Amino acid sequence: NAGVTQTPKFRVLKTGQSMTLLCAQDMNHEYMYWYRQDPGMGLRLIHYSVGEGTTAKGEVPDGYNVSRLKKQNFLLGLESAAPSQTSVYFCASSPRTGLGNQPQHFGDGTRLSIL
Amino acid sequence: RKEVEQDPGPFNVPEGATVAFNCTYSNSASQSFFWYRQDCRKEPKLLMSVYSSGNEDGRFTAQLNRASQYISLLIRDSKLSDSATYLCVVILTGGGNKLTFGTGTQLKVEL
Numbered sequence: 001n002a003g004v005t006q007t008p009k010f011r012v013l014k015t016g017q018s019m020t021l022l023c024a025q026d027m028n029h030e031y032m033y034w035y036r037q038d039p040g041m042g043l044r045l046i047h048y049s050v051g052e053g054t055t056a057k058g059e060v061p062d063g064y065n066v067s068r069l070k071k072q073n074f075l076l077g078l079e080s081a082a083p084s085q086t087s088v089y090f091c092a093s094s095p096r097t098g099l100g101n102q103p104q105h106f107g108d109g110t111r112l113s114i115l
Numbered sequence: 116r117k118e119v120e121q122d123p124g125p126f127n128v129p130e131g132a133t134v135a136f137n138c139t140y141s142n143s144a145s146q147s148f149f150w151y152r153q154d155c156r157k158e159p160k161l162l163m164s165v166y167s168s169g170n171e172d173g174r175f176t177a178q179l180n181r182a183s184q185y186i187s188l189l190i191r192d193s194k195l196s197d198s199a200t201y202l203c204v205v206i207l208t209g210g211g212n213k214l215t216f217g218t219g220t221q222l223k224v225e226l
Contacts, residue, residue, distance in 0.1 A: 031212050042119075042202070042218035043159070050211055058213070090158055094212050102212055103149055106158040 002026050006091050006107035013081045013114050021076040021110050023091030030096040032074035033058075033104060034066060036087040043090065049074055050096075081114045088112070118142060121203050121217035128224055132193050136220045138186045138203030147206040148179055150188050152199045153219065159202055162188075193224045 004025045013019060023032065031050050035043040045058030049068040063085060065077045074093075078085060088111050092104040121138045128134045140148075148165035163170065165177040165186050176189040186203055203217035 033213070040123075040218060043214075043216040045213060045215075048211055048213060056211065092214075096212075103161040103164065104212070104214060106160070108158045109156075 004091055004093055004105050004107035006089075006110050008110060009108070010111045011113070013078075013112065015081060015083060015114060017081050018077070018079050019081065020078075021089055021091075021112075023074045023076070023093075023107060024072055025074075025091075025093040025105070026072065027093060027095075027105065028071070029093035029105075030071075031094045031102075031104075032068065033092045033094075034064070034074065034076045035090045035092065036060065036085075037090060037109075038087050046076065046089075083114045086112060086114045117217075118207075118215050119203055119205055119217035121201075121220045123218060123220060125221040125223050128193055128222070130193060130195060130224055130226055132224075133189065133191045134193055134222060135190075136188045136201055136203075136222075138188075138217055138220075140184050140186070140203075140205045140215075142205075142207055143181075143184060145184075145205040145207055148177075148186050149204040149206075149214075150175075150177060150186075151202040151204055151216075153202055154199045159216075162201070190222075193222075195224050195226070198222055198224045 033048040034046040047066040052071045091107040094102040094104040150162040151159040153159045178187045200219040
């Protein structure tokens with residue numbers, strides 16, 4: 001089972017360049033999330049989606065855009081990369097919440113460096 | 116004040132020891148609680164959910180104290196393979212199943 005797959009695994013960018021991180025899940029989950037993890041900060045939510053065609057801002061959305069055109073894919077875009085966006089990015093997904101909240105399943109991360 | 120606070124550690128314990136981590140959360144409206152485990156340079160993985168009545172999974176026991184707004188994780192008979200960072204996670208009200216993470220407590224189990 002693939003679960004949650006992130007591409008690429010690593011990337012180095014120059015300041016001002018743009019790129020898109022791809023997250024794909026094969027578990028038919030409704031909800032998908034993008035986090036960043038920085039030393040001493042823990043994981044922080046960037047954007048999330050509760051269904052195909054819908055997205056919402058998380059805790060640290062500035063400088064990022066997202067799209068959920070297909071249920072299984074959630075894209076994170078950096079329009080003009082800045083050194084402050086150097087981080088490890090994790091994608092996650094979960095089923096729609098029903099009787100209780102659901103734990104999230106994570107991809108194995110994308111390490112992004114902005115020079 | 117952070118919404119979820121944990122002692123960053125590291126906790127260095129000998130193999131076979133019992134170790135406990137605490138976590139406090141600031142929002143009394145928090146609905147659900149989890150412990151995740153994260154190995155160095157890896158993704159977080161769910162260790163266990165935390166239920167109001169407390170719950171146990173093998174060597175791991177989780178407790179929730181809503182009145183004092185803290186969560187605990189007890190690991191008995193520590194193994195070398197338990198070395199990792201343990202993340203306390205809460206879900207607030209408001210929909211979207213959004214997780215709020217603590218910064219994690221690092222555990223190192225030594226021979």
